[in-house]
Amino acid sequence: MIIAYLKENNSDISPIVPSNVTKLLKFLDEVWIESGIGDGSYFRDSDYESVTIKSRKDILSGADIIVQISPDITDQEYNSVKDSAIIIGQYAPFNDAKIGEGLQAKNLNVFSLDMIPRTSLAQSMDVLSSMASIAGYQSILSALQYMPRYMPMMITAAGSIKPSKVLVIGAGVAGLQAIATARRLGAMVEAFDTRAAVKEEVQSLGAKFVEVEGATDDKDAGGYAVEQTEEYKMRQAQLIQEKAIASDIVVTTAQLRGRPAPKLITKETVEAMKSGSVIVDLAASTGGNCAICEDNKVVDHNGVKIIGDSNLANRMPQDASTLYGNNIHNFLKHIVRDGTIDMNSEDEILSKSIISKKS
Amino acid sequence: MIIAYLKENNSDISPIVPSNVTKLLKFLDEVWIESGIGDGSYFRDSDYESVTIKSRKDILSGADIIVQISPDITDQEYNSVKDSAIIIGQYAPFNDAKIGEGLQAKNLNVFSLDMIPRTSLAQSMDVLSSMASIAGYQSILSALQYMPRYMPMMITAAGSIKPSKVLVIGAGVAGLQAIATARRLGAMVEAFDTRAAVKEEVQSLGAKFVEVEGATDDKDAGGYAVEQTEEYKMRQAQLIQEKAIASDIVVTTAQLRGRPAPKLITKETVEAMKSGSVIVDLAASTGGNCAICEDNKVVDHNGVKIIGDSNLANRMPQDASTLYGNNIHNFLKHIVRDGTIDMNSEDEILSKSIISKKS
Amino acid sequence: MIFTTIVDIAYLIGAILFVWGLRLLSSPDSARKGNTLAAIGMAIGIAGSLCDNRIDGEGNYVWIAGGIVLGATIGWLVAKKIKMTDMPQMVSVFNGLGGACAAILSIVELSTVSLDTGGKVISLFALLIGCVAFTGSMLAYLKLDGKIWDSQVTWPKHNIINQFLLIIVLGMFTYLAMTNASNTLLIAFLVLCLFYGWSFVAPIGGADMPVVISLLNSFTGLSAAAAGLIYDNNLMLVGGILVGASGTILTVLMCQAMNRSLFNVLIGGFSAAGGAAQGADDQVAKTTSAVDASILLYYSQSVMFVPGYGLAVAQAQKALKELDDTLEANGVDVKYAIHPVAGRMPGHMNVLLAEADVPYPKLLDLDDANAALPSTDVVVIVGANDVVNPAAVDDPTSSIYGMPVLNVWDAKHVIVLKRSMSPGYAGIQNQLFFHEKTKMFFGDAKDSIQSLLSEVKNL
C-alpha cells in the first residue's frame, strides 16, 4: 500500500515528520509527501529520507491512503481519488452531522481522527489529546506575551511583587497542562470544572479546585463534558466572575462536543478585571467561553486582552508535527493488519473512527 | 521641594507608579507628573492620587527635581530648567565620557542612576538590577514565543519529547534570572561566565556551569566584568560554539561597561544551530554578543531566530514601572535629607551617581 | 575457696557479657560485636561450669566431651551450610533444641531427686515450657519451611481445644506439684506438654511465625532461668531471665511492627493469609513491610521506580526523590520508568518529577525501560496500575489488550505501593498484584515512601 501525506495550507503543522518514514515503511510499501510539507515545522524536504515527493494531484489519484490534517480536499478532487483509497483526516462530524452523509454519498472510505475513542489503548493515536496538551502549554505562554506583570512572586530590593493568579476553566487535557505550566512559572493557580473526578487531578498538580456545588456528573459520557442545569450555570457564572476579576490570567477550555461552547466569562466580568490582565480562550472556534472573544484574534477590551485561539498548537509547530505524525503512525499500525485495512473490523478504534465506508 | 516626572516617549515604562506618591510626599512637598505617564504600564492618570498633572514645559521650568528614565531633554529645554534644579536619569556616562562634560558645561545638577554603586546598601536603588532581572525573565519568555518546540521533557503516548537545552552566557543579574526561569520551565540549563564567583551562584540555581579554564578574575571591578585574554577568548568561543549548537535557546547577557559587547556567538555557530532554535541577545544595544544580532529586531537566519533586545523590561511594563518607581523613591529617600539634597555629601551612593554638579 | 570465687567471678563476667552483648546487638553498627561478646560470655560460663569445684560427683567428663563435640559440630555445620533465606527456620529449630534440653534436665531432676514443693514447682515449670518450646518451635519450623500448611494442622474450634488443653495441663501441674506422683504420671505430663506445644502453635498463621518463634524463645529463656534456680547457678538464672525479658519485649515490638497486638496473633490466629489481601478470584496478593522492602532496596544493585497517577495524588514526588538520593548514596542505581500515559495528562509524570528535581537522564521512556527491566533487581510501582497491567500483553479479551505496558514482571522483585486493591483509570483488575514476584505495600504512597526512607536510613 502507498501512503501519501498532503501539505497543510492553513497551518504550520505537518502530518508527517522525518522519523516516521522508516517506521511506516515497515508495514507499508511507499511513503509519498507533498513538497514543502515540513516547511512550517522546520523540516526540509531533504530531511525526509526514503520518501517520494509527489504533487497534490498525483497523490490524490495514486495513493492508497491519503493523510491530511484538516479536510481541504475539494469535491472535484474527490473524484480523482482511487476507488479503494482510504482518506484520513479530522472531519469533526460532531459539529456537522451532514459531513458523513456527504462523504458516504461520494462512496469514500474515510477515517476521522477526532472520532477515535478516548480509551487508554487508543491514547497513542489520540490527536485531540496531543494537540490539546500543546494548546494548554501554549495558552500560558501566549498569555505571558501580553501580560505586563511577573508571573512568580519576587521579593526584591525594589519591592515585593505578588505572584500572579491564574484561573483555568475546564480542566481537561488542555486545562491540566495549562495548570502545570502556570504552576511551574510560580503562579497561584485555581481551576474549575464541572466533572467531579477532575478535582483530584487538579489537586495532583498542586492547584486549588474551586467548587461549585451541584454539578451534573458525566461518568458515562466517555470523557466529554455534558451540559449543566441552568441554576448551576448561574452560580458557576457568579463564582467565576469573582475569581476572574481577581485573576491576572484566565484560561478557558470548556468545550461541548457538537454544541457551541458555554459562555463562562461575561462582558461585565471582563470589564471588572484589572487592566493588563489576559484571557486565553481555547474554545474560540466554537464561539468561545468568553463573551468578547473573537476566533484567531487578540481583542483588547479596556486594557484586558482576550486571546481567541483554538489552534494554539500551531505556535509550536515542530513538536506538534512530531506528536501528530506519531499519532498517525500509531493509528495506521493499529488498523493496518497484514498489509490491508479491514473496513469491517469490529475493533473499537477502527469502527468508531470510520465516518464513511465504501459500500 | 517639588518633584516632577517626565513621561517616556520610547518606552512603556513609567518612572512613577501610583503607590509611590504618598511615600514621596512624606519628605517632598509636591509631586508633578506629565499626563499619560502611566499609559504604557496600565495606570491611568486618575490612579495617581494627590499629584498635580503638568505639561512637560511647566515641569521643566518649575520642578526642583526632574525625573526621567532615558535622557531626552533637549539642549533648548535645559535652558528653561530652574537654576537649582536636580535632574535624575540614566545617562550611561561610561558609554560616552563627553556626556558629563556637556552637562557640566550647562552647569546642571545631574544624577545618573546607572552610576549608583552596586553595594548591598544601594541595591534598593539599583535600577540596572531591577531592569536586568526583568530582562532575564523575559529573555526566556520571548525566546519561547519563537521556539517551535516544548521546553520541558514530555513522555507522552504520542512520543517522548526531550527537554530543551538552554545556554546562558553571562550569569549576572539578567543571566541568573534567565537560568531560574528556564529551569522553572523544565529546560536543561548550562551557563557560562568569566567571573569565577559566579560558578557557585549558577549551581545554586540548579544549572550546570560550563567552565573554560584560565579566566582573568575581577574581584576588584565592583561587580562588572573585565576584558579577558585573547587565548582565553578563543577557547571560550570554541566551547560556546559546541554548546550553542546543541542548544535550543541561547541567552547572551555579556556586557562590558563602556565597551562594545564581546562577540561570543559567531555566524558559523548560528549556521550550525538547529533550525527553529532561538538566540536572545541582551547586549544588542552595545553591538550584541551574537555576530548576526541587530538591535530591536528579530533576525531569522536560516531558521534560527536572533532576538536583539536590550530593553526586554519593556515587555513587562507594569512591574517594570513598579520596580523603577520604587528604586527612584528609595534613591530620593536616601539623598534627600531634611528637605534638601547636599550635592557635596561624601555619601558613596550620592557622590558616585553625580555626573554633573552646579559650580 | 579462692578457686570457687574465681568460678563465681567467671559466672559474673559471663552474665555481664550477656547483658552487654544484648545491648550491642540492638544497634546495627555494633550488633556483630555484641554477638561475639555474648558468645564469649557463654564460653566463659561453660568453662566455669566444667571446673566449678562445688559440684561433687564423679566427673564423667567423657560423656560431657562427647555431648559437647557432637553438638558443637552439628551446630557449626548446620549454621554454615544453611541458606540465607532459611535462617529464620533454623533459629526456630535451635530454639526447640534448647527447649528440649531444658525438658530433659527437668525430667531427670523430677524422676531422680526428691524435691521440696518449691523445687518441684520450678522443675515442673521448666519441664512445661521446655516441652512447649520444643514442639512449638518444631512446628513453627515446619510451617516456615513450607513443609506443613496451616490447614493440615488445625481442627475446627482449635482455640477452644487449646484453652481446654491448657486447663488440663495446669491441673496436672498443680497435682504433680502437690503430691509425690509416679513416673508414669510424669511421662503423661511430658507427653501432654509436648502435645500442647504443638497444638498451641498450630492455629497461628504462617506469616506470624517469627512472632511465635520470638515468644517461644523467651519461653526457653525462662526455662533456663528455672534450671538456674534448680542448680543454684547465677549465670543460668541471669542469662535465662535476660532472654525471657528481652524476648518478651522483642515479641511485642515485632507485633507492633506488624501493626497487630500479641493477643491478636496468638488468639485471632487462623488467618491462613496472615497479612495478605484477598483478590477477586480468591487469589492472594502478598504484602510486605517497610523493613523488608527497605532491605530489599538497600541491598539491591538497581532499582526502577514506576510512577503513576497515585504519585500525583499523594504528591509523593519529593519523598521519592529523597529515597532515590538515599539509595544512590548507598551505591544503588536508581532509574524511573515513565509510561507514556501514566497520570492524567500527557507529561504528568514529567511535571512532577521535574518539580522534585529528578535529573532527566534518570527518566526512561517505555522502550528504554522495558529494555532495562530484565536486569533490574527491584521495581517499585508508585501508584501506577493500568500502565503495568499484564493484561495488555496476555489477555486478548482485555480492553487494554495491545497497549504497550511496562513489563515490570521481567525484574527480579516488584513492590507495589498503593492504598488498596482497587483498579485504576481503565477500571480493570490487575493480575500483576498476584504475580509471584509481586509484594503489595498498602498505604498512601507518600507515607509508604517516607517509611521506606526512614528504614533505609536506619540500615
Place this chain on the structure above:
Amino acid sequence: MIFTTIVDIAYLIGAILFVWGLRLLSSPDSARKGNTLAAIGMAIGIAGSLCDNRIDGEGNYVWIAGGIVLGATIGWLVAKKIKMTDMPQMVSVFNGLGGACAAILSIVELSTVSLDTGGKVISLFALLIGCVAFTGSMLAYLKLDGKIWDSQVTWPKHNIINQFLLIIVLGMFTYLAMTNASNTLLIAFLVLCLFYGWSFVAPIGGADMPVVISLLNSFTGLSAAAAGLIYDNNLMLVGGILVGASGTILTVLMCQAMNRSLFNVLIGGFSAAGGAAQGADDQVAKTTSAVDASILLYYSQSVMFVPGYGLAVAQAQKALKELDDTLEANGVDVKYAIHPVAGRMPGHMNVLLAEADVPYPKLLDLDDANAALPSTDVVVIVGANDVVNPAAVDDPTSSIYGMPVLNVWDAKHVIVLKRSMSPGYAGIQNQLFFHEKTKMFFGDAKDSIQSLLSEVKNL
C-alpha cells in the same frame, strides 16, 4: 514477719520506681511523669523506714517529725519561690545538703558505734564524699550565683595543692580505717574533707559548674549507697548506686555536649568559655547541638526561617520545607522572612522556595517579617548573613549602615545555620553571631537541617 516483708516489698517498689522514674526522666515527653514516679518511690521508701519493725529503739518520732516538717517546708518554699533562671544553683544547694546529711550520719556512726574494718571503711567513705559534696556544692552555688568569682578562690598552682590535699585525705582515711582513732582525729578528718571539697571545686571555671554539680551529685548518690550498706537498707543502696551511676554518665554526657573531656573540665579548668567559637575581638559565639535546637523548635509556638544565599548553595530548600511540614504537624506556626536582597539575584529565595512548594502566604517580606519578629519564639537563619547584620542598624561606620535588615534579635531565640564564622557577600563581620540570644549551629545548611529534622521527628 508479714509486716517486715511488706516493708521489704515497699522498699523494692521504691527501688523500681526510682529506676522507672529515671528512665522516664530521660525523654522530654515523659520526664515529668518520671519525676513524679521517683517522688512516689521516695515517699514509699520513707514511709517504709518509718514503720520498719526491724529497727528496735525508742522511736523518737517527735524528733523525726520535727526534722521532716522543717525540711519539707523549707524545701517546698524555696522550690516554689526560686526564679526559673536560678534553678541550677538551687539544685547545687540541695545536693550539698544531701551530702551534709550523709556526712552527719557517718560522723554519728563512727563516733557512737564500734565498727569492724569493713564498716569503718564504708562509713569513712560516706563521710569523705558527703563532706566533699557539701562544700563543693556550696561553692558551686556561690559561683553560679555570681556571688564569688573564680579568681577569689583560686591560689597559684591550685591543682598541685589539690593533689597534695587528696594524698593527705587518703592517708588519714587509711589510718582511721585501720586503727580505732580518737574523735579528735575524726573531727580533723571531717574538717579536712570539708576543706578539700571546697578546694576541689575552686579552680574549675564558672561555665563548667553544671558539670561539677552533676559530678558532686553522683558523689552524694554514692554516699547514700554507702549509708545503705551501713544501715543494711536496700532502697538506699539501690537508689544511691543508681544516682551514682547515672550521675557519672550524665557528667560524661554533659562534657561531651560541651565538646570537652571530664579530665579537661576538672584539671584543665579555668576556661570561662566552654565549647565556644572565638570571634575577632576575642568575642565568643555560643554553639548549639541538633538536639537542643530541635527541642527549642519543637516546643515553640512560632518559628521564622530566614533563608539566605547559603540556602541556595546548600540546595537545602526541600529539606527546609520538610522541617517546616514536620513542625507545622506539631502545631508550630512556621513562617519565612524573605529579605529583599537575600541571595544573589532579585527573587532568588522566591525561586528556591517555590521549587520546594512553600505556599506563598508563608513568605513574609521585610516589613511584615520585622513586625512579626518580636512575637516569634525562634528564628532559624539558614545561610543568611548580611541581611541579618545588626551593623546596618547600629554601626554608622559600617558599609551597610542604613540598609534595612531583618531584626532577628527581636525574637526570643536565634539559631544560625552556617558553615563557619566567615562573612557574607559584603565581607563584614556580623555581631549577631555574638548576640546573647544567638546560638550557632555550624555545618552545611542541608546537613544541619536534616539532622534537626530527624531530631524533631524523634521527639
Place this chain on the structure above:
Amino acid sequence: MTQFMQFISDNLLLIYLLIFTVILGFEVISKVPTVLHTPLMSGANAISGVIIIGAIILIRRSASDDYFSLILGAIAIALGMINVVGGFAVTDRMLEMFKKKKK
C-alpha cells in the same frame, strides 16, 4: 586476699545486684537529649536524698536521751528533706515546659 574472696563469694548476689544497678543506671541515661541534662541532674539529685532514710533509722534506734544522735539526726533529716522535697519540686517546675505538647 582470701578474706576479700570470701567476701565476694558471701555477697555474690549483692555484687550482681550492684553491678546490674550500675549498668541499669548507665543504660537508662545513655540517650538523654541535652536539654534534659539539667532536669535529669536535678531529679537524680532528689533521688540521692534517699539518704534521709538513714537519718530516720538513726533516730529511731537511738536512745531517747542520746541527744547527740537525736539532734544531729534531726538536722540530718531536715537537710535530707530539703534535698528531697526541694529537689522533686524544682525538677517538676523545670519540666513544666515540656508538658505543652502531645504527639
Place this chain on the structure above:
Amino acid sequence: MTQFMQFISDNLLLIYLLIFTVILGFEVISKVPTVLHTPLMSGANAISGVIIIGAIILIRRSASDDYFSLILGAIAIALGMINVVGGFAVTDRMLEMFKKKKK
C-alpha cells in the same frame, strides 16, 4: 502466705536481682530497629542455650553408672550445644550483611 512472705524476705536480694535483670532486659532491647529483630531473636536464642550449663552440672554430679542420667544428660548437652554454637554462628552470618555497606 506466711511461707511465701518468708520466701520473699529470705531471697530479697535474689528478687531484686531478678527484677532488675528483667528491667535491664527490657531496657536494652526497647529501641531496637526493626531490621535487627530477627538477628536479635537469634542472638537471644543462642544465649538461652545457657541451659547447657545445667546439663553439664547434671552429668558431673551423676554417678558414673547412672546411665539414665548420663545418657539423657549427654543428649541434653548435645542439644544445648547445637543451640549455642548454631545460634551464635547463624546470628553472626545474619549480621554479616550489616557490614557490607558503610554510611
